[in-house]
Amino acid sequence: MSQITLIKNAEVFAPRSLGRCDVLVAGDRVAKIDQHLTLPESVGQVVDADGAWLMPGLVDTLVHISGGGGEGGFGSRTPELDVRDAIAAGVTTVVGALGTDATTRTLNELFGKAKAxxxxxxxxxxxTGSYQVPVNTLTGSVRSDIMLVDNIIGVGELAISDHRSSHPSRDELIRIAADARVAGLLSGKGGVISVHVGDGSGRLQPLFDVVEHSEIPISQFYPTHMNRNTSLLEHGVEFARAGGFIDFTTSTTEEILxxxxxxxxxxxxxxxEQGAPVDQLTFSSDAQGSLTNFCDLGELRDMEVGAIASLFxxxxxAVQREKVEIPRALQVVTSNPARALGLKRKGQVAAGRDADLILVDPQRFQITHVMAKGRWQLFDRQPQTAERSD
Known part of the structure; x- marks a missing residue:
């Protein structure tokens, strides 16, 4: 029998504000949103939200779920993601990627961790892929990976404008993007290229060059780390105003700041403030990635590990300090990243969408409940079913 849950008296942000509503969950989907909903006696579970904010579960589009290779040598390799950390942070959808190290961190490991x-x-x-070009794959090609492997949705984290990248040419970027785009069209996936952008002087120019000299639309590229510096941010605003998505990284350190x-x-x-459309802006955590601080000569000064909790x-x-309205700030961590990567059932509270929901105490602005795929993973701040990975 399908699990049925009725959440009553919630202030629903879908992410747009729907006001005080009840939300009915049947199985792993949201079934109905309305006022004064009821369940027959002894059918399902009724939870009184008592005015708590009900929001979509957060969508984190860049997590090094299987850990990463630290740029400080083998002793600085970062640990893999613990599922309980994601749940406590309200993150119900993650996208795993490799980074700098695609030699001792492999796509096989990434696939296994994703399934776990x-x-x-x-x-x-x-x-599929990593910082490097040619793109390393599971099946032998980008197109086959996206089309034949159920949970592979695109390519990433491909690096540009960074001393750790392979410095791909324009033609190489065009070919990778074309393969990913066609694979996405044929399989019903996003087929997007998630792009790590370093602090090199080229900034986003390699992507603008591809768009200018090919038929690849700007939406095929999804650049991240756009908050590295004001110059890159300004270039990112130009990219967003041209129709592309840009992503800001939430994990950082005082030294990097x-x-x-x-x-x-x-x-x-x-x-x-600079005119970027809010619909084109996203956050991701870069969790479990190595947060590196290099000197001007490219030598590592220090390194810490990204945290998924930074997303929430x-x-x-953004709401409390920067005075961004809740619905606008919320879409940056829910509906926008879902649209950027073509995750059609994620990022919104709506009938027919996946029942990935969080309840937030409006007084403390803290997560109290997390539902993922229709099941409570955190209830009144208490973990329910997830077990810590070793």
Missing amino acids: LEAQGITCFMQ ASGEMRASQALAMAL DEFRS
């Missing part, structure tokens, strides 16, 4: 997270209760997709990076919440406010923290900061 699915079994532990959340939704997990993955990208001191070198010129902006907090994601601050970058969001600045981008909006920066959403909250």
Whole structure:
């Protein structure tokens, strides 16, 4: 029998504000949103939200779920994601990717970890490839990976304008994007290229060049780390105004901020002031990635590990410190990233969408409940079913 849950008296942000509503969940989908809904006696579970904010589960489009290779040597390799950390942070959908190290961190490991997270209760997709070109794949080609592997939705994290990248040519970028685009069209997936952008002087120019010299639409590229510095942010605003999505990284350190990076919440406010469409802006955590601080000579100064909790923290900061309205800030961590990667059932509270929901205490601005795929994973701040991975 399908699990049925009725959540009553919630202030629903879908992410747009729907006011005080009841939300009916049947199985793994939202069935109905309305006022004064009821269930027959002894059928399902009724939860009184008592005015708590009900929101979509957060969608995190860049997580190094299987851990990453640290740029400080083998001793600085980062750990893989623990599912309970994602749940506590309100993240119900993650997209796993490799980064700098695609030699000792492999797509096989990434695939296995993605399936493990699915079994532990959340939704997990993955990208084929890594920083490097030629793109490493599971099946021998980008097109086959996207078309034949159920949870592979695109390519990433492909690096440009960074001393750690392969410095791909325009033609190489065009060929990769074309293969991913056709595969996405044929399989009903996004087929998007998630792009790591470093602090090199080229900024986003390689992507603009591809769009100018090919038929590849700007939406085929999804650049991240756009809050590295004000110059990159300004280039990103131009990219967003041209119709592309841009992403701000929520994990950071005080040392990196001191070198010129902006907090994601601050970058969001600045981008909006500069005329970037809010519908084209997203946050991702870069969780489990190595947060590196290099000196001008390219030598590593220090390194920490990205945290998935930073995604909700920066959403909250955007509302509280930067005074961005809740629906606008919320879409940056829910519906916008889902649209950017073509995740059609994610990122919204609506009938027929996946029942990925969080309840937030409006007084403390803290997550109290998390539902993923129709099942409570966190209830009144208490973990329900997820087990910590070793």
